Amino acid sequence: MSGQTPTKGAPSKRLFIKTYGCQMNVYDSERMADVLSPLGYALSDTPDEADLVVLNTCHIREKATEKVYSELGKLKEMRDERVAEGGSRMIIAVAGCVAQAEGEEIMRRQPAVDLVVGPQAYHQLPELIARSHRARGERLSADFAADEKFDALGPVGRTAHGVTAFLTVQEGCDKFCTFCVVPYTRGGEWSRSPETIEAEARDLAAQGVREVTLLGQNVNAYAGEGGLAALVRRLAAIPGLDRIRYTTSHPRDMDEALIAAHGELDALMPYLHLPVQSGSDRILKAMNRSHTAESYVRLIERIRGSRPDMAISGDFIVGFPGERDSDFEATLALVREVNYATAFTFKYSRRPGTPAAAMPGQVDEAVKDERLARLNALLDEQARAFNAGQVGKVLPVLFERPGRHPGQLIGRSPYLQAVHATAPDRLIGRIVPVRIEGSARMSLAGALVSDDVSGELEPA
Ligand code: SAH
Ligand code: SF4
Ligand code: F3S
Numbered sequence: 001m002s003g004q005t006p007t008k009g010a011p012s013k014r015l016f017i018k019t020y021g022c023q024m025n026v027y028d029s030e031r032m033a034d035v036l037s038p039l040g041y042a043l044s045d046t047p048d049e050a051d052l053v054v055l056n057t058c059h060i061r062e063k064a065t066e067k068v069y070s071e072l073g074k075l076k077e078m079r080d081e082r083v084a085e086g087g088s089r090m091i092i093a094v095a096g097c098v099a100q101a102e103g104e105e106i107m108r109r110q111p112a113v114d115l116v117v118g119p120q121a122y123h124q125l126p127e128l129i130a131r132s133h134r135a136r137g138e139r140l141s142a143d144f145a146a147d148e149k150f151d152a153l154g155p156v157g158r159t160a161h162g163v164t165a166f167l168t169v170q171e172g173c174d175k176f177c178t179f180c181v182v183p184y185t186r187g188g189e190w191s192r193s194p195e196t197i198e199a200e201a202r203d204l205a206a207q208g209v210r211e212v213t214l215l216g217q218n219v220n221a222y223a224g225e226g227g228l229a230a231l232v233r234r235l236a237a238i239p240g241l242d243r244i245r246y247t248t249s250h251p252r253d254m255d256e257a258l259i260a261a262h263g264e265l266d267a268l269m270p271y272l273h274l275p276v277q278s279g280s281d282r283i284l285k286a287m288n289r290s291h292t293a294e295s296y297v298r299l300i301e302r303i304r305g306s307r308p309d310m311a312i313s314g315d316f317i318v319g320f321p322g323e324r325d326s327d328f329e330a331t332l333a334l335v336r337e338v339n340y341a342t343a344f345t346f347k348y349s350r351r352p353g354t355p356a357a358a359m360p361g362q363v364d365e366a367v368k369d370e371r372l373a374r375l376n377a378l379l380d381e382q383a384r385a386f387n388a389g390q391v392g393k394v395l396p397v398l399f400e401r402p403g404r405h406p407g408q409l410i411g412r413s414p415y416l417q418a419v420h421a422t423a424p425d426r427l428i429g430r431i432v433p434v435r436i437e438g439s440a441r442m443s444l445a446g447a448l449v450s451d452d453v454s455g456e457l458e459p460a
Helices: 023-039 062-084 097-109 122-132 146-153 194-206 227-236 256-264 281-287 293-306 325-338 365-388
Strands: 013-019 041-043 052-057 091-096 115-117 138-140 164-168 211-215 243-247 271-273 311-318 342-347 394-402 408-412 418-422 431-439 443-448
Touching (some): 013 023, 023 041, 023 052, 023 091, 023 122, 052 062, 052 097, 062 097, 115 122, 164 194, 194 211, 227 243, 227 256, 256 293, 281 325, 311 365, 325 365, 342 365, 365 431, 394 443, 418 431
Parallel strands (some): 013 041, 091 115, 418 443
Antiparallel strands (some): 394 431, 408 418
């Protein structure tokens, strides 16, 4: 899940941001670009000529963290070459969760880094950059002042990039799953006020955004009045904003009001990412997940009771310390019972400072590989079956962008599947009925039901 923020405008100074990790980092990268634009920084899609490079990093697994150090090595070479050729000197900044978790180590391991800024402090980037012209080695982590960050950013003044957008409503985590670094990198649970969220959503809708995905490490723990259900209702009333999604949810915070909202609100899309991690109660307990396999399955049943066609997605970790074959079999059994539309699977990665890193019974890499392959095979089969089940149906598709082939557009179904169809560019940003004709593991192919899209379909 790494990507770049799209290019815009003619640059006076060039800014390149590389984003790793979760959607919240994607949101943060966009906001960093917004904060830096008054200083004359325009986004560029390569680091080659950049005056400022920001790596927005992820600490979740060891691999994600190591990628940052190898990227920094490449950037240093690029900068040295450029300086040797008499070019301008680029500023190298590290932002995000690695910056928060090991800022000092970054400075020590890679002296080319000019500044380090944690996820709650990037509104201070302009000031830091001004200072870095004078001296290197600023480290700023503004320990978890999320309220200060959002106050400083303000709810409006965002540049929308397309017809869908992420919108952070909640940050941080109080759950302390024993494998996870997020409570340490993002701090405790904190929610923005409904007023600022609504203002930001209206600003986005005015720029043509038709779908928002509300973000939070525990988005359904949203603590504004009435919880996430009330927030969704409020946003669903904004003209032009026809689709609302949210991610990521914790089973513990899936309350009745939110479940009911899925049955009542057309704008709330029938897709739910609800990580379970394991199907073994013994392992779930060691993970400190606060749900059992049984309670999770019952929860899914209640959700499907409210919205029968709900597409369920999940996260799984294989090879957590102490996981035996029988525990892994329990995970496969849970997957068979739930029947997932899609899922994300990970091999357990030992993260320094987390309780699980010190647990006995660390699992062999080869065993993790084998379990991951078996789990993926089962989930793949379910994803293909879920997608194949859409063939022959007419789905409302929000077209987002041109496809790879001329004349083709790519959009999303209510269930978050990518849908390819031959369609004119003017349908970008419109929700249009598409007859699904083919399916694969990750996407659907379809055809417009009619050339006359004046009677635009409202989302089902
Ligand atoms: N707040 C969300 C997402 C957390 S990170 C949630 O609770 O669901 C996204 C996923 O990364 C987690 O759901 C988990 O499956 C995975 N993950 C987190 N720490 C990990 C680790 N140490 N090793 C392997 N996977 C991990
Ligand atoms: Fe990590 Fe667990 Fe919090 Fe999710 S709920 S961010 S997995 S500690
Ligand atoms: Fe990674 Fe931080 Fe997100 S650790 S998954 S970027 S919250």
